[in-house]
Amino acid sequence: MMRPSSKKKSVVRPAGKPKLSAVRTPKPDQRLLDAEQYLLPTYKRQPVLMTHGRGAYVYDSTGKKYLDFLGGIAVNALGHAHPRIVKVIRREAARAIHLSNLYHNAFQGPLARKLASWSGLDRVFFANSGTEAIDGAMKLSRLLGRKPDESAGTVAKKHRFLAMENSFHGRTLGAISVTATEKYRLPFAPVVPGVEFVRFNDVADLESKFDDSVCAILIETVQGEGGIYPVHEAFWNRARALATQHGALLIADEIQCGLGRTGRYFSYQRFSSRPDIAVIAKPLAAGLPLGAILTTEAVASRVSPGLHGTTFGGGPLACAVALEFLNIIEDEKLLENVRQRGAELRDGLAKLAAKFDFIREVRAEGLMLGVELSIDGNPFVAEAMQRGLLINCTHDFTLRLLPPFIITSSQVREFLRLFELVLATTPRNASAPDSNKSPNHERAAHAAAR
Ligand SMILES: Cc1ncc(COP(=O)(O)O)c(C=O)c1O
Numbered sequence: 001m002m003r004p005s006s007k008k009k010s011v012v013r014p015a016g017k018p019k020l021s022a023v024r025t026p027k028p029d030q031r032l033l034d035a036e037q038y039l040l041p042t043y044k045r046q047p048v049l050m051t052h053g054r055g056a057y058v059y060d061s062t063g064k065k066y067l068d069f070l071g072g073i074a075v076n077a078l079g080h081a082h083p084r085i086v087k088v089i090r091r092e093a094a095r096a097i098h099l100s101n102l103y104h105n106a107f108q109g110p111l112a113r114k115l116a117s118w119s120g121l122d123r124v125f126f127a128n129s130g131t132e133a134i135d136g137a138m139k140l141s142r143l144l145g146r147k148p149d150e151s152a153g154t155v156a157k158k159h160r161f162l163a164m165e166n167s168f169h170g171r172t173l174g175a176i177s178v179t180a181t182e183k184y185r186l187p188f189a190p191v192v193p194g195v196e197f198v199r200f201n202d203v204a205d206l207e208s209k210f211d212d213s214v215c216a217i218l219i220e221t222v223q224g225e226g227g228i229y230p231v232h233e234a235f236w237n238r239a240r241a242l243a244t245q246h247g248a249l250l251i252a253d254e255i256q257c258g259l260g261r262t263g264r265y266f267s268y269q270r271f272s273s274r275p276d277i278a279v280i281a282k283p284l285a286a287g288l289p290l291g292a293i294l295t296t297e298a299v300a301s302r303v304s305p306g307l308h309g310t311t312f313g314g315g316p317l318a319c320a321v322a323l324e325f326l327n328i329i330e331d332e333k334l335l336e337n338v339r340q341r342g343a344e345l346r347d348g349l350a351k352l353a354a355k356f357d358f359i360r361e362v363r364a365e366g367l368m369l370g371v372e373l374s375i376d377g378n379p380f381v382a383e384a385m386q387r388g389l390l391i392n393c394t395h396d397f398t399l400r401l402l403p404p405f406i407i408t409s410s411q412v413r414e415f416l417r418l419f420e421l422v423l424a425t426t427p428r429n430a431s432a433p434d435s436n437k438s439p440n441h442e443r444a445a446h447a448a449a450r
Contacts, residue, residue, distance in 0.1 A: 029061065046385060053080025056404050056411050058390065069403045069415055070390045074224065074256045074368075077283035077325070077334075079404040084324055085286045092320045099316055101309060107319035114326050115294055118265040120274050123300040125293040126314030130255035130281035131170025133291035136308055137277045138174045138192070138216070140295065141249050144302055145215030158247065160194040162209055162217040167200070168225035169218065169253055178218050181225075201232045210242040216249040216277075217242075221267035224256035227398035228363040228370030233271055240273045249276040249299065255291070256368070259283050260329050260405055263339035263366035285322040290314075334405040341407050342366040348416040356423050360397075369401040370394075375428055383426040389418045 031049055049061040056079045058068045071077065078085060099105050112124035127133040138161065145158035163169070163178035170176070176185045177192035185191055199205040200223065210217075217239055223229040243250040252258075252275035257267040259280055268275055276299060281291035290313070312318075329335065346364040349371060353359040363370040373380070377393035384391050394400050403415070 031061075046382075048385075055079040055081070056407055064388065066385070066388050066390045067411065067415060067418065068390045069401045070392050071402050071404050072287065073392070074261060074282045074402045075287055077260060077405045078286055078328060079406050082286065082328065082406075084328055085321060088320050088324045089288075089317065092317045095316070097315065097317045098312065101311075101314060105314070105316040105319065107316050107323055108314045111319045111323045111326075114323060115280075115292065118259075118326070119278055119294045120269075121278060121294040122297040123295055125295075125308065126319070127281075127291040127293065127310055128289050128312050129170070129291050130253075130279065131172045131175040131291075132310070132313075133255070133279045133281055133293050134169045134178070134218075134253065135172050135174035136293050137218075137249075137251050137279050137295075138178070139308060140277065140293070140299055140303070141216035141251070143307065144249060144299060156215075158213055158215045160196060160213045160215060161192075162196055162198050162206070162214055162248075164200045164219060164223070165197045166223055166226035166229065167197075167218070167220055167253075168223070169220070170255075200226075200229065201235045203235055203238045206235065206238060206242065210246060210248075212246050214243075214246055214248045216251050218251045218253060219275075220253040220255075220257065222257035222262060222365050222368055224368065224400070225394050227372065227394050228365065228368055228400065230267075230363075230365055236268070236271050237273065240271075240275075243276070251275060251277045251279065254278050255281045256402075257365065259326075260335055260338055261366055261368050261402075263335055263342060265335070267365065284325065285318045286325045288318045288321050290318040290322055329405070332406070337407070338366045338405050341403070341409065341412055342369070344409060344412045345369055345401070345403075345415070348412065349419075352416070352420055352423060355420075358428070359423075367401075367403050367405060367407070371399040371401070373397050373399065379428075380422055380426045384418070384422045387418055387422060389415065389422065391419075 029049060032047065050058055051061050052059050053068065053076070056068055058066045058080065060066070068076070068079070096105070108126060115124050116122055125136060127136055141161070142156070142159060146156040150156045161178055163180065165180045167178065167180045169179050171184070173188065174192055176188060177195050179185055180197050196209050198209055219231055219236070219239060220226070221231055240250055252266070252268045254266050254268070258278065259265065264270060266278060268278065276296055278294045279291070280294065284290045284292065342364060346362065346369065349362040349364070349369065353362050358374045359371060360374050361372045363372070377397050377399050380399055381391055381393050392400050
């Protein structure tokens with residue numbers, strides 16, 4: 001008896017072409033198609049659908065596992081599904097997700113107290129994101145700059161902001177006004193007026209631009225998006241002294257580098273002076289959206305009800321989770337882990353830098369690391385992903401690593417093995433993808449940061 005398959009007509013294919021079954025592409029995922037069709041195209045996304053995470057690993061919809069050295073861009077400091085965070089979310093979600101800032105809730109006050117004790121500052125305002133907290137800090141600066149004899153609605157004499165070249169402070173209109181990167185700012189001009197950019201870590205430039213018309217100076221204590229550049233002590237000290245002398249506020253943007261990332265509660269704690277305002281967000285509520293403005297009693301004394309506010313900021317669920325996050329950092333001695341694993345990573349990367357001549361520099365502050373290349377870094381990100389490793393690239397030439405604070409020594413070794421493979425096998429592409437950029441252009445922009 002003939003087998004049914006043998007009755008099929010044989011298909012004649014042109015020589016060399018593979019069988020249809022061999023080239024059949026998998027059915028496209030409808031969820032990706034929906035995203036493609038219905039979302040505003042604001043992000044250059046990898047065509048993968050991430051489904052869940054556990055500890056330092058993330059999984060996609062095909063079941064592929066990735067070692068997460070990006071942590072949702074410095075958000076997932078405890079990795080994924082930390083049991084204590086999951087427990088608090090379950091408990092509080094069943095009690096009250098949102099109440100209102102018209103009432104007190106059980107967690108805002110205790111969380112503010114804890115943040116005050118960590119930061120050395122006195123008072124807290126809860127927002128929903130980093131950029132919103134930056135805008136709030138800018139409003140406070142304008143408020144403080146206005147003298148009693150300058151009526152509301154007029155341009156106060158003290159209204160200028162000094163911000164840094166190579167800075168990034170977020171995407172709202174206020175935040176882009178103090179963000180140096182032109183492609184984020186210029187399409188939306190006119191932005192908030194009165195902003196001048198200072199060469200990062202250039203004391204002479206800072207001195208030449210500071211006067212009594214400045215209401216605030218904004219400094220990322222470690223520039224993150226800009227490529228992991230810490231502010232120098234001499235520059236910080238001079239900024240502090242000039243702000244005090246001219247009655248301006250010193251604002252530390254600790255959104256990416258704060259809350260333990262550099263091995264200290266706040267990165268400015270490597271200096272002897274504190275800012276007037278510190279702005280935080282990212283890891284604060286372990287992945288739930290929460291930002292905060294921390295400030296002094298002197299600033300707080302000028303604030304009255306109705307001047308600033310938000311519907312969602314400081315909700316009970318987000319604040320309960322944030323309080324648990326800060327307690328976990330202390331209980332699990334994670335600052336120590338950040339310092340130790342950070343040192344292991346820095347040493348491992350230094351060895352790789354000696355081996356691969358296209359690595360120009362390794363910069364590291366705790367678990368905030370940048371590997372600057374002399375060639376386009378984007379293909380390395382794609383190759384890393386293929387190999388099950390999540391990293392990213394800023395300004396086209398700096399590979400950025402932001403692993404979770406819970407990372408272990410063996411995961412550091414796993415990363416270094418994978419990263420070496422990525423460096424060894426990625427096809428080199430010397431030219432930058434953006435024609436406005438070249439390594440030299442970038443180098444010049446960053447030269448001041450050293
Ligand atoms: C230093 C810094 N400031 C501000 C922001 C903006 O924060 P968000 O994205 O939460 O608005 C970011 C985000 O990457 C940041 O790194």
